[in-house]
Amino acid sequence: MEFYIVLKKLSQVRFVQALLGAFFMFSANVALAQNAGFLQPANDVLEQVKDAVIAISVVVAIIYIVWQVLEVIFDRKTWSDILGKCLVAIALGAAPYIVMQLWELGKSLSL
Numbered sequence: 001m002e003f004y005i006v007l008k009k010l011s012q013v014r015f016v017q018a019l020l021g022a023f024f025m026f027s028a029n030v031a032l033a034q035n036a037g038f039l040q041p042a043n044d045v046l047e048q049v050k051d052a053v054i055a056i057s058v059v060v061a062i063i064y065i066v067w068q069v070l071e072v073i074f075d076r077k078t079w080s081d082i083l084g085k086c087l088v089a090i091a092l093g094a095a096p097y098i099v100m101q102l103w104e105l106g107k108s109l110s111l
Helices: 002-036 040-073 079-108
Strands: none
Touching: 040 079
């Protein structure tokens, strides 16, 4: 029974060593590829995805605000109800853009 426990601990150590080895093996390649400019197409695609997420969130927020205004026009809600919901919609629509700007600001800081 004791031999099984020792064998199990050795296999866990080997697993961790294998994970660390794979991490360092791939992270060095990524750093070299980034330095050589091979990751530029992937960065372009990620920029397009970020822009799409921002555009979709803004469009959904605008549709939500229009829907809330229509509910007021048809007397289903009051303007005070809609004011709070519209402020939340504006905040949610602007959140991805604000997060992206904060991320860019954080990348530009240096110690």
